[in-house]
Amino acid sequence: xxxxxxxxxxxxxxxxxxxxxxxxxxxxxxxxxxEAFQEACLRALRTWPDKGPPRDPTAWLVMVGRNAGVDGAxxxxxxxxxxxxxxxxxxxxxxxxxAERLDGADYRDDVLRLMFTCAHPDLPATQQIALALRIVxxxxxxxxxxxxxxxxxxxxxxxxxxxxxxxxSGASFETPGAVExxxxxxxxxxxxxxxxxxxxxxxxxxxxxxxxxxGEAIRLGRLLLRLFPAEPEILGLTALMLLQHARTQARFxxxxxxxxxxxxxxxxxxxxxxAEGLALVDKAVRQARPGPYQIQAAIAALHxxxxxxxxxxxxxxxxxxxxxxxxxxxxxxxxxxxxxVSKVGGPEAALELxxxxxxxxxxxxxxxxxxxxxxxxLGRAAEAREAFDRAxxxxxxxxxxxxxxxxxxxxxxxxxxxxxxxPQAAGQEKTPGAKPGV
Numbered sequence: 001x002x003x004x005x006x007x008x009x010x011x012x013x014x015x016x017x018x019x020x021x022x023x024x025x026x027x028x029x030x031x032x033x034x035e036a037f038q039e040a041c042l043r044a045l046r047t048w049p050d051k052g053p054p055r056d057p058t059a060w061l062v063m064v065g066r067n068a069g070v071d072g073a074x075x076x077x078x079x080x081x082x083x084x085x086x087x088x089x090x091x092x093x094x095x096x097x098x099a100e101r102l103d104g105a106d107y108r109d110d111v112l113r114l115m116f117t118c119a120h121p122d123l124p125a126t127q128q129i130a131l132a133l134r135i136v137x138x139x140x141x142x143x144x145x146x147x148x149x150x151x152x153x154x155x156x157x158x159x160x161x162x163x164x165x166x167x168x169s170g171a172s173f174e175t176p177g178a179v180e181x182x183x184x185x186x187x188x189x190x191x192x193x194x195x196x197x198x199x200x201x202x203x204x205x206x207x208x209x210x211x212x213x214x215g216e217a218i219r220l221g222r223l224l225l226r227l228f229p230a231e232p233e234i235l236g237l238t239a240l241m242l243l244q245h246a247r248t249q250a251r252f253x254x255x256x257x258x259x260x261x262x263x264x265x266x267x268x269x270x271x272x273x274x275a276e277g278l279a280l281v282d283k284a285v286r287q288a289r290p291g292p293y294q295i296q297a298a299i300a301a302l303h304x305x306x307x308x309x310x311x312x313x314x315x316x317x318x319x320x321x322x323x324x325x326x327x328x329x330x331x332x333x334x335x336x337x338x339x340x341v342s343k344v345g346g347p348e349a350a351l352e353l354x355x356x357x358x359x360x361x362x363x364x365x366x367x368x369x370x371x372x373x374x375x376x377x378l379g380r381a382a383e384a385r386e387a388f389d390r391a392x393x394x395x396x397x398x399x400x401x402x403x404x405x406x407x408x409x410x411x412x413x414x415x416x417x418x419x420x421x422x423p424q425a426a427g428q429e430k431t432p433g434a435k436p437g438v
Contacts, residue, residue, distance in 0.1 A: 008048055012041050014212045015058040016138040017195065021114035022062045027069055030135060030163045036069035037061065043068075115220070119187035122169050127162035132191040134159050137198045137213070185228065189237050189293070192220045196241050203256050203399050204248060214245045235284035236294030242277035243300035246270040258403040262309040274304045292328040295320055314343035331357045335367055338374075347374040365394040369404055381411050 016037065023033040040061040054060040118132040133139045145155035199213030221238035228234050250264035281301045284294045299320050306312040321337035335354055342350035351374040354367070361367035372387030388408050395401035 004049055008044065008053070011053065011057045012044060012061075013138055015061055017114070017136050017213070017216060018058050019061040019065065020135055020138075023065050023069065024114055024117070024135075026066055030166060032069055032072075033065075034135065035072070036065035039068035040065035115188045115191045116184055117166065118191060119184035120166050120169060121184065122165045123162050125187065127158055127165070128187045129190060129194065130155065130158050131162040131166075133194060133198075136191065137195055139198070185224075185231070185234070189224070189234060192217050192224070193237060193241070193293075195220070196245075200244060201396070203397055204252060214241070214248070217241055218245060230287070232284040232287040232289045233291040233293045235280045236291060236297045239277040239280035239284065240293055240297040240300055242273045242280070243297060243304050246273035246277065246304065252399065256399050258399045260403075261303065266307065269304070277301065278304065290323070290327070292324060295324045295327065299324075312343075314340050318344050331360045332364070332366075335361065335364075335370060339370060342374060342377075347377040350374050351378070363394060365391055365396060365400060368394065369400075369407075372404075372407060376407065376411060381415060385411055 019040070020033060020037050023036050024030065027033050027036065043064055044057075044061065048054075114136060115132060118135060119128050123131065130144055133144045134141070141156050141159065142152050144159070145152045150158075195213055196217035199215075199217065202213070218238065218241050221234070221241055224234050225231075225238055246269050247261075247264065249270070250266070250268040251259055253259055277297070278301055281294070281297050284297070299317055302313050302317055302320075318337060318340035321333060321340055325333050325337065334357060338350040338353045341353055351371070354371060354374075357367065368387045368391035372384045372391060375381075375384035375387060385408060388404050388411070391404045392401050392408075395404065
């Protein structure tokens with residue numbers, strides 16, 4: 001993929017939440033809004049390489065998508081029997097009114113409205129999150145299916161049913177009232193964190209626009225804090241995103257290669273974000289109502305407070321992960337706890353902890369990479385190589401694959417060193433059975 005094509009792909013991904021939200025408010029239908037956005041993306045792919053990108057890509061996509069959707073509606077209208085003239089002759093120019101409302105809209109506030117729509121109470125939680133990943137983040141059905149560990153056909157049906165339920169519910173696509181906001185808060189918080197993770201998992205060197213989703217998610221978290229200033233889990237969520245995003249500049253090198261936490265230049269961490277995140281953590285903890293986001297934020301805070309890797313409080317981090325397992329049982333949480341356990345009790349204890357997860361995490365890149373690192377530290381090179389090979393096959397980006405290949409290269413180098421004969425001192429003959437130093 002050329003640099004321009006990669007840039008356009010990143011821009012389209014980064015603009016999707018705001019553009020989709022604005023188009024949904026305009027058309028009041030999820031399928032129509034999605035089709036309009038897709039048509040706008042196709043036109044961008046055709047015109048931007050020759051004419052150059054617009055000054056405001058999001059506004060361009062909204063306008064082109066709106067026009068495409070209106071054209072489609074007109075084509076469908078020509079195939080529909082018109083009502084009696086007396087029923088329509090006194091109607092005002094509805095299209096002009098809609099256009100005026102759209103042109104004067106604040107796209108950014110529309111994103112929160114879109115998330116509350118995806119969190120509709122008629123939808124099961126799994127459908128809410130799947131719909132948000134598809135509509136807000138623009139993930140493909142295969143990507144969402146992998147995230148839920150289900151088949152693509154099943155996920156396609158799940159998303160289709162979710163759209164149909166929203167349509168049948170007669171959703172107004174307006175900002176919900178105070179009661180509705182409170183009822184849907186947990187689902188919206190989960191969606192915001194999913195948007196953040198979509199940006200956090202992107203390589204800022206390869207796809208800087210997609211990585212910008214982190215900033216959008218943080219903005220939405222702050223907006224939720226204005227609505228729920230005393231809710232400890234929203235405090236924890238916003239703190240967690242700030243503390244993780246603060247490390248962005250140190251997580252990759254200039255070529256886009258992954259830099260592990262212990263190897264990062266902590267001077268490159270964003271001090272202002274860390275200060276804000278730590279203040280929010282302290283405010284949440286004082287309310288004595290712990291939850292998953294607060295616990296994860298507390299873990300991130302311990303990393304942020306350590307000036308050097310050897311100052312990290314790994315025993316407390318291991319304890320916090322154990323608490324997180326009680327609040328949110330998950331094989332991925334256990335895998336993260338194993339990393340902390342390896343720092344406290346060594347790789348053998350950590351390996352014993354994750355071996356029961358093999359079946360459930362067989363398609364998870366980080367499981368095989370983490371397992372390989374434990375095996376390598378234990379000197380079990382052949383098993384480590386097998387785990388690393390599996391991780392490379394499951395890597396979601398070139399940077400992830402490159403990092404694992406570095407570990408494989410280390411294994412090869414160590415094997416070559418062990419196979420090489422010991423160097424002889426000058427003027428000394430090798431005597432069979434002689435002991436070193438004798």
